[in-house]
Amino acid sequence: MTGTGYVGRAVRRTEDPKLLTGRGRFVDDVSEPRQAVVAFVRSPVAAGRITGIDTSAARALPGVLAVLTAADLAPLCPRWRGLLAWPGMVAGEQTALAADVVRHVGEPVVLVAATSRAVAEDAADLVVVDIDETTPVLDPAAALAPGSPLVHEDLGTNLCFAAPFGGGDVEEAFGRADAVVDVTVRTSRHTAVALEPRGVLASFDPDEQTLTVRVSTQAPQMLQTLYARLLGMPENSVRVLTEHVGGAFGMKAFVYPDEMAVVTAARLLGRPLKWTQDRYEALQSDTQARDEHVTASLALTADGQVLGLRSQVLSDAGAYSMLPRGCVTEGVQVATIMPGPYRVPAYASHLQVAFTNKTPLAVYRAVGHPPAILVMELLMDEAARRLGLGTDEVRRRNLLRPEDLPYTSATGNVYDSGSHLETLDRAVAMLGEDDVEARRRDAEARGCLLGVGFACFVELSAPGAMFYGAKGAPITAHDQVEVTVQPDGSVTVLLGTPGQGQGLHTTAAQVVADGLGVRLDDVRVLSGDTRLVPHGSGVWASRSAVVSAGAAHAAAAEVRRRLLVLAGHLLEADPDDLEVVDGVVGVRGVPSTRRPVADVAAVAYWGTHRLPADVEVGLGVVGSYSGPPYTFNNGTHVAVVEVERATGLVRVVDYLVVEDCGVLVNPAIVDGQIRGGVAQGLGGALLERLVLDPIGQPQTSTLLDYLLPTAADLPDIRIEHIETPAPTTTLGTKGVGEAGTAGAPAAIHCAVNDALAGVGARVSAQPIRPEDVLTALASAG
Amino acid sequence: MSGVPGTGPVPVRLEVNGRPETGTAEPRTTLADFLREELDLTGTHVGCAQGVCGACTVVLDDVAVRSCLVLAVQADGSRVQTVEGLGRDGMHPLQQAFWDAQALQCGFCTPGFLMTALVALQERDDWDRAGLRERLSGNLCRCTGYQTIVDAVLAAAAAAREDGGHAEGAR
Numbered sequence: 038m039t040g041t042g043y044v045g046r047a048v049r050r051t052e053d054p055k056l057l058t059g060r061g062r063f064v065d066d067v068s069e070p071r072q073a074v075v076a077f078v079r080s081p082v083a084a085g086r087i088t089g090i091d092t093s094a095a096r097a098l099p100g101v102l103a104v105l106t107a108a109d110l111a112p113l114c115p116r117w118r119g120l121l122a123w124p125g126m127v128a129g130e131q132t133a134l135a136a137d138v139v140r141h142v143g144e145p146v147v148l149v150a151a152t153s154r155a156v157a158e159d160a161a162d163l164v165v166v167d168i169d170e171t172t173p174v175l176d177p178a179a180a181l182a183p184g185s186p187l188v189h190e191d192l193g194t195n196l197c198f199a200a201p202f203g204g205g206d207v208e209e210a211f212g213r214a215d216a217v218v219d220v221t222v223r224t225s226r227h228t229a230v231a232l233e234p235r236g237v238l239a240s241f242d243p244d245e246q247t248l249t250v251r252v253s254t255q256a257p258q259m260l261q262t263l264y265a266r267l268l269g270m271p272e273n274s275v276r277v278l279t280e281h282v283g284g285a286f287g288m289k290a291f292v293y294p295d296e297m298a299v300v301t302a303a304r305l306l307g308r309p310l311k312w313t314q315d316r317y318e319a320l321q322s323d324t325q326a327r328d329e330h331v332t333a334s335l336a337l338t339a340d341g342q343v344l345g346l347r348s349q350v351l352s353d354a355g356a357y358s359m360l361p362r363g364c365v366t367e368g369v370q371v372a373t374i375m376p377g378p379y380r381v382p383a384y385a386s387h388l389q390v391a392f393t394n395k396t397p398l399a400v401y402r403a404v405g406h407p408p409a410i411l412v413m414e415l416l417m418d419e420a421a422r423r424l425g426l427g428t429d430e431v432r433r434r435n436l437l438r439p440e441d442l443p444y445t446s447a448t449g450n451v452y453d454s455g456s457h458l459e460t461l462d463r464a465v466a467m468l469g470e471d472d473v474e475a476r477r478r479d480a481e482a483r484g485c486l487l488g489v490g491f492a493c494f495v496e497l498s499a500p501g502a503m504f505y506g507a508k509g510a511p512i513t514a515h516d517q518v519e520v521t522v523q524p525d526g527s528v529t530v531l532l533g534t535p536g537q538g539q540g541l542h543t544t545a546a547q548v549v550a551d552g553l554g555v556r557l558d559d560v561r562v563l564s565g566d567t568r569l570v571p572h573g574s575g576v577w578a579s580r581s582a583v584v585s586a587g588a589a590h591a592a593a594a595e596v597r598r599r600l601l602v603l604a605g606h607l608l609e610a611d612p613d614d615l616e617v618v619d620g621v622v623g624v625r626g627v628p629s630t631r632r633p634v635a636d637v638a639a640v641a642y643w644g645t646h647r648l649p650a651d652v653e654v655g656l657g658v659v660g661s662y663s664g665p666p667y668t669f670n671n672g673t674h675v676a677v678v679e680v681e682r683a684t685g686l687v688r689v690v691d692y693l694v695v696e697d698c699g700v701l702v703n704p705a706i707v708d709g710q711i712r713g714g715v716a717q718g719l720g721g722a723l724l725e726r727l728v729l730d731p732i733g734q735p736q737t738s739t740l741l742d743y744l745l746p747t748a749a750d751l752p753d754i755r756i757e758h759i760e761t762p763a764p765t766t767t768l769g770t771k772g773v774g775e776a777g778t779a780g781a782p783a784a785i786h787c788a789v790n791d792a793l794a795g796v797g798a799r800v801s802a803q804p805i806r807p808e809d810v811l812t813a814l815a816s817a818g
Numbered sequence: 819m820s821g822v823p824g825t826g827p828v829p830v831r832l833e834v835n836g837r838p839e840t841g842t843a844e845p846r847t848t849l850a851d852f853l854r855e856e857l858d859l860t861g862t863h864v865g866c867a868q869g870v871c872g873a874c875t876v877v878l879d880d881v882a883v884r885s886c887l888v889l890a891v892q893a894d895g896s897r898v899q900t901v902e903g904l905g906r907d908g909m910h911p912l913q914q915a916f917w918d919a920q921a922l923q924c925g926f927c928t929p930g931f932l933m934t935a936l937v938a939l940q941e942r943d944d945w946d947r948a949g950l951r952e953r954l955s956g957n958l959c960r961c962t963g964y965q966t967i968v969d970a971v972l973a974a975a976a977a978a979r980e981d982g983g984h985a986e987g988a989r
Binding site: 047050053054056057058059060063065155229230231232233234281282283284286315537706712713714716740741745747749751754777 | 860861862867868871902913916918920923924925926950951952954956957958959962963966
């Protein structure tokens with residue numbers, strides 16, 4: 038494809054001026070005439086049976102429009118189950134407002150609509166909900182023991198799903214091992230904390246019988262489908278709007294009961310309804326993640342060759358399997374990603390997913406990868422210490438080499454390309470430029486222990502239809518993008534997948550400008566209205582640089598082909614001899630034939646009398662792209678930490694990333710994804726933990742209690758790229774959005790354990806809090 | 819509740835971005851809500867309403883404050899600068915630096931960072947990276963990992979020094 042060379046360049050983002058000037062339009066920035074504002078009454082207990090709801094005082098408050106319960110919404114919106122076709126999986130029913138039973142603190146019970154949020158909250162305070170509290174299920178292991186109370190009585194069990202994964206002869210591998218090392222690892226429940234809270238502005242048009250929902254989501258077309266399905270409406274009568282979305286990270290890819298209640302109530306009441314979540318609600322009701330209990334063993338030869346791997350994964354799903362992605366993806370990925378970039382000939386994993394009376398667990402950036410990679414990297418470090426090898430050396434002896442590719446992992450994942458060993462060697466070289474031993478001594482002089490941690494990983498990205506569609510979830514794996522050359526030669530791109538800060542408008546413009554041969558400034562990208570844009574699956578699983586960009590390229594290529602046919606007639610030349618560069622078309626090597634694309638486009642629109650009847654004159658094309666079943670990016674992270682002996686405080690003082698995500702569309706955007714991802718991974722490793730008290734009451738209800746990384750918690754992150762193009766994707770891209778988050782928890786944890794190893798201590802749970810470090814130091818004596 | 823004596827709406831007069839503005843607010847209305855809902859200045863974002871995330875940061879009489887923790891009636895008679903008041907003739911140098919450094923992704927936290935950085939650069943224009951990271955640590959960003967924000971503010975500081983002073987004052 039001829040190009041103007043925008044792909045690969047760190048062009049500035051077209052999205053930014055509007056956001057920088059404060060003229061973004063996030064959901065709460067937009068209002069409708071006669072809108073009312075919603076507040077919810079939520080369950081104050083983790084488990085109980087609703088015995089009565091008295092809304093009379095709330096209804097009597099001036100300014101209150103309606104006070105609605107499950108009984109009011111049930112005729113319009115049925116119950117649903119977030120069930121996928123995993124063999125044996127079960128899931129309990131969920132409703133927009135809790136009907137009879139409440140199953141976690143924060144579950145919405147009553148919806149209040151009023152003239153302002155303040156009045157709505159005043160009214161919510163006047164609602165009396167009588168609940169007979171029952172014993173909550175708060176430990177996933179206890180949940181699976183006989184006689185446990187049940188989260189969903191109708192299921193007869195708290196076991197949501199169980200399955201083995203792996204391949205090869207593990208018994209034989211462990212039988213002939215020279216060394217076996219074990220770890221028990223706990224990662225803590227945490228949550229995405231998109232800085233824009235969730236929100237929805239819904240209105241129903243009774244004349245056209247159409248529903249319009251402006252919502253903070255990463256998957257507008259998925260919500261269009263599911264709103265239509267749940268409300269019994271045709272999909273072409275549901276319009277979902279997203280202009281600016283303030284982060285999502287997997288958490289905004291679901292049908293939330295509170296949002297569904299607002300949408301349903303807007304239809305019921307015939308008034309636009311707006312609900313803007315507050316942070317207190319977010320920390321109780323946004324999907325949560327990373328609540329994993331893992332034990333694992335690694336069998337090795339005396340010289341450090343991995344023979345086999347075993348793991349047991351217990352995943353705490355919380356109270357519901359959320360529609361439509363469900364609650365087992367994280368656990369499945371923990372189990373199946375664990376072998377990572379290493380030659381692991383035999384692997385056996387057993388996964389159990391249990392329901393508990395907690396906020397639902399679902400997908401969050403790098404779904405399952407952080408615990409999986411953490412476990413494998415901790416095993417590698419244990420092996421290194423047991424066998425007397427360097428932590429980099431034991432990895433080097435097991436990482437996939439170029440001659441091993443393509444490689445099929447023990448869980449069936451095919452790695453078709455990559456630079457698994459090379460990323461480690463490059464990272465070691467970057468690190469070697471500094472004198473680590475000198476830094477160790479310097480740290481010691483200041484009362485600190487310095488540690489270096491490696492994380493080598495693969496990240497599954499851009500998954501295809503087998504992931505969800507084949508399991509019955511209405512989640513497409515392909516994307517569509519419409520590219521139109523206007524009569525003046527300017528280009529309009531309608532993007533099916535809009536993005537929430539990833540810069541997808543910019544990257545789509547780069548791909549289209551190159552694909553067509555026009556200037557970047559001549560391309561305008563639009564998205565955010567499902568009534569206008571072609572189908573897109575939304576942002577998830579690091580897919581957009583593969584799938585959305587692939588669709589943009591497909592559309593641009595077809596428009597370019599049509600342009601060249603038209604130009605061929607006008608120039609009396611063979612289209613194969615033509616080129617389009619910088620918006621100018623002409624016969625290659627014959628400058629006198631050059632003319633602006635606008636001249637050709639003008640003929641396509643209003644000069645068609647000059648063309649044969651059989652020429653395709655439409656210069657608008659919808660391109661679609663499905664891509665391969667998945668791609669894998671790979672990388673190595675290195676964290677350097679200082680552990681302060683007196684306080685147990687861990688400080689990340691240096692961080693290196695060598696990443697291979699194939700072709701880079703926009704290096705600045707890729708680096709931004711990696712750095713932001715590392716920051717979220719650091720949060721999980723050191724800070725973020727949702728705490729419940731013994732009866733299931735959240736103790737982390739504000740951002741003072743739930744700690745996020747700040748600018749002062751992060752070092753500058755040094756990034757190098759290796760570009761091994763994906764052989765299976767149009768542009769050679771592999772996706773990268775989650776890679777930073779995938780690798781960081783392991784690199785930081787391994788660094789802390791490296792620092793502690795000198796005094797014989799280690800930690801095995803995240804987040805690694807100062808008190809955990811002090812306890813480990815004390816017990817090591 | 820407006821039915822309770824002494825809690826009804828009262829007039830609030832501010833100078834916002836150099837212009838006089840008048841609206842009404844209940845005593846419990848925050849400055850953030852007043853700016854957003856009464857004056858339709860929606861560039862100031864509310865990320866937590868708990869005084870932690872800093873997305874709602876505005877400059878109140880030359881001090882960067884969290885407008886979710888200030889009542890509108892407290893601000894009566896004050897000067898307020900919001901993101902909408904930056905760079906009315908094209909982008910403010912800070913905004914330009916944020917764009918150049920790609921110091922934003924979703925953009926929700928960005929107005930708060932800009933206002934915090936504006937005041938930080940008035941305090942001093944010779945920040946080192948570590949000091950600036952501390953100075954900005956009252957604002958949360960979930961997308962960027964902060965590095966490019968630090969880059970942008972330092973670039974704006976350098977540009978201001980080359981100009982021989984601050985490119986534009988707080989007002």
